[in-house]
Amino acid sequence: MNQEVMNLFNPQAPAQVFDSIRISLASPEKILSWSFGEIKKPETINYRTFKPERDGLFCARIFGPIKDYECLCGKYKRMKYKGVICEKCGVEVTLSRVRRERMGHIELAAPVAHIWFLKSLPSRIGTLLDMTLKDIERVLYFENYIVTEPGLTALKEHQLLSEEEYMIAVDEYGEDSFTAMIGAEAIHDLLAGMDLEKIAGDLRSELASTTSELKQKKFLKRLKVVENFMESG
Structure with missing residues (x-):
């Protein structure tokens, strides 16, 4: 030890x-x-x-x-x-x-979402992924799938799908044409695939160009979390 x-x-x-x-x-x-x-x-x-x-x-x-x-x-x-x-x-x-x-x-047999980063307000996971806590909980509690890779389909990244909608999308586009996941593993994959440096650069550009105070607060809050994660290694 x-x-x-x-x-x-x-x-x-x-x-x-x-x-x-x-x-x-x-x-x-x-x-x-x-x-x-x-x-x-x-x-x-x-x-x-x-x-x-x-x-x-x-x-x-x-x-x-x-x-x-x-x-x-x-x-x-x-x-x-x-x-x-x-x-x-x-x-x-x-x-x-x-x-x-x-x-x-x-x-752990499968990833789990730590409650500190999920429930502590503002939700660090939600801020990083630019998603509401309610939507993240739907994925974590196996209520909805989330699209992690839309491929060439009409689906959008981070789009939530019910089980019925997921099955319809599989029938329409094919199982290998897109990737949708459920549970903490889906959130883990989304976080692991993030390019923090690119996101930080995009947020700084958005801050420089926007005049809306509401948007500025939102971008600043997200940028702070992104920079903190980058500094922590």
């Missing part, structure tokens, strides 16, 4: 002097570097043994032992085995307080 993160929980770590602090999103690679293992089950405690379920939300193999210097199965006990990883239960013999410090991770 990243030593900088571990030092946050270490009362004996030397104090650090700094002038400023920056908060940014952790990348998937960064999260994996912090993790001690993958959580694969939703279970917590076994109702018979009252011990954490293996690969569950309280897994001792991932987060550490429930008793000081004792593995889960009891094969290794006491401080003389400190640092030993039990070959039977896979639990490291160490202090139980490490359970407060260690992190695990969950591999």
Whole structure:
């Protein structure tokens, strides 16, 4: 695990002097570097043994032992085995307080939209995609398809289609003539395909040419989000 993160929980770590602090999103690679293992089950405690379920939300193999210097199965006990990883239960013999410090991770089967960027007003996802929150929710909650690549059809990019409209479009244009997606995967693809530098340049041009205060506010709000994402890397 990243030593900088571990030092946050270490009362004996030397104090650090700094002038400023920056908060940014952790990348998937960064999260994996912090993790001690993958959580694969939703279970917590076994109702018979009252011990954490293996690969569950309280897994001792991932987060550490429930008793000081004792593995889960009891094969290794006491401080003389400190640092030993039990070959039977896979639990490291160490202090139980490490359970407060260690992190695990969950591999998502499909993308999900983070509520901070969806619901926080103004919606960052909505501002970036220039879509209303209501329309984004229709896609996320599997009510509507969204056209991500119209091809040579009469459909428009970001156009919402009901299931019936989607099937009619498939019959009319052919399944391979356009791309329409549904759910968080659709929003993920739209965001991944954005050229932020081009969008920022277009917004600056629009700002310079428009005289409408309402449009200026809208363009400025979107430009700020775009620039923030560009700066965050």
